[in-house]
Amino acid sequence: MKNLKLNEWFYSLQGEGRRAGQPSIFIRLAGCDLACGFCDTEFESGKEMSVEEIAKLIEPHPCRWIVWTGGEPSLQLTADHISYFAGLGYKQAIETNGNNPAPAGVDWVCVSPKVAEHVVARNYPNGVNELRYVRHKNQVAVPEPKVDAEFFYLSPMFDGDQINIKNLNHCINLCLDSPKWHLSLQTHKLTKIL
Numbered sequence: 001m002k003n004l005k006l007n008e009w010f011y012s013l014q015g016e017g018r019r020a021g022q023p024s025i026f027i028r029l030a031g032c033d034l035a036c037g038f039c040d041t042e043f044e045s046g047k048e049m050s051v052e053e054i055a056k057l058i059e060p061h062p063c064r065w066i067v068w069t070g071g072e073p074s075l076q077l078t079a080d081h082i083s084y085f086a087g088l089g090y091k092q093a094i095e096t097n098g099n100n101p102a103p104a105g106v107d108w109v110c111v112s113p114k115v116a117e118h119v120v121a122r123n124y125p126n127g128v129n130e131l132r133y134v135r136h137k138n139q140v141a142v143p144e145p146k147v148d149a150e151f152f153y154l155s156p157m158f159d160g161d162q163i164n165i166k167n168l169n170h171c172i173n174l175c176l177d178s179p180k181w182h183l184s185l186q187t188h189k190l191t192k193i194l
Contacts, residue, residue, distance in 0.1 A: 001050075001051060001078075001080050001081065001084065002076075002078070003048040003049055003050050004027075004029060004048070004049060004051070004054065004076050004077070004081065005029060005030040005031065005046040005047065005048050005049075005076060006027060006028065006029060006030065006046050006047055006048075006049050006054070007028040007029060007030040007045060007046040007070070007071060008028045009025065009026060009027045009028065009054075009057060009058065010025075010026050011023070011024075011025050011026075011058075011061045011063065012024065012026060012193055013193060014067065015186050015193075016132065016153070016155060016184045016185065016186050017110055017130050017132050017151070017153055017184050018129070018130050018150075018151045018153075019065075019093065019108070020184070022065065023062075023063040023065070024063060024065045024066070024067045024093070025058045025061055025063055025065065025066050025067070025090075026066075026067045026069055027054065027058075027066060027067070027068055027069070027073075028069050028070055028071060029046070029068065029069070029070045029071050029072075029073045029075070029076050029077065030045060030046030030070070030071055030076075031046075031070065031071050031072065031075050031076070032070055032071040032072040032075070032097075033072055033075060033097075033099055033100070051081060051084045051085070055084075055085070055088060064089055064090055064091055065090070065091050065092070065093065066085055066090050066091070066092045066093070067092075067093045067094075067095060068092060068093065068094045068095070068106075069094075069095040070095075070096075072096065072097055072099065072100070073094055073095070073096060074094065074096050074099070074100035074101065074102055074103070075100065077094065077102075077103050078103050079103045079104040079105050081103070082103050082104065082105035082106055083105055086105060091107045091108070092105075092106050092107050092108070093106065093107060093108035093109070093110060094106050094108070094109055094110065095110045095112065096109070096110070096111055096112070097111070097112060097113065097114040097115060098111040098112070098113040098114065098115050098119060098120040098123060098124070099114070099115045099119060099123070100123060101123040101124065102124075108129050108130070109124070109128040109129050109130070110128070110129060110130040110131075110132055111124065111128050111130070111131055111132070111147070111149075112131075112132045112133065112134065112155075113131070113133060113143075113145070117143075117144065117145060117146040117147075118146060120145070120146065120147050121146035121147045124147045125147075127147055127148035127149055127150075128147060128148075128149050128150075129149065129150050129151065130149055130150065130151045130152075130153065131143075131145055131147070131149040131151070131152050131153065132153040132154075132155055132184055133153070133154055133155065134155050134156075134157050135154050135155065135156060135157065135167065135170065135171050135174065136156070136157040136164070136167045136170070137164075137166045137167050137169075137170040139170075141174075142154070142174050142177075142178045142180075142181055151182065152180050152181050152182065153181065153182050153183070153184035154171045154174055154175060154181050154182070154183060154184065155171070155183075155184045155185070155186065156168040156170070156171040156183075156185070158186055163185070168185075171183055
């Protein structure tokens with residue numbers, strides 16, 4: 001099985017979306033196929049590791065949820081990787097930009113679209129668990145996704161690790177006007193935890 005290039009890993013609380021507040025082991029994989037201007041993550045550097053080495057790193061934590069994130073985890077992660085960790089008793093989530101399909105076997109798929117809606121629809125024809133859109137005050141309407149989801153979230157664009165009040169108020173108003181959408185704050189930034 002191919003090694004994975006890890007940028008970092010840490011044990012913390014999920015900061016946003018449906019699973020907010022849930023203890024999770026975050027494994028950030030290096031590399032991304034997009035260059036979003038608001039991205040606040042350094043994800044290019046990393047170290048290649050085998051699944052056995054990764055399992056040894058995360059074993060001490062009592063949590064049984066892995067969140068594969070990035071960068072863009074779908075560039076490296078395969079069904080074999082997912083199967084390996086499932087065999088160790090882990091549930092697994094992926095946070096992806098929607099530009100590529102998630103590997104088979106993932107328990108929770110969160111797409112935060114950074115590509116055209118038809119691309120997301122092509123990659124996720126059966127829907128996803130969670131759609132989470134980052135929004136700022138100049139994006140006047142709610143998104144019109146072409147893929148179904150169990151949960152729909154709007155997340156105000158932050159200024160680094162600081163909340164932007166105008167973006168926040170705009171997302172609140174969008175949710176109030178369109179109740180299908182729920183507000184998701186990046187609580188890990190607000191609480192200053194990883």
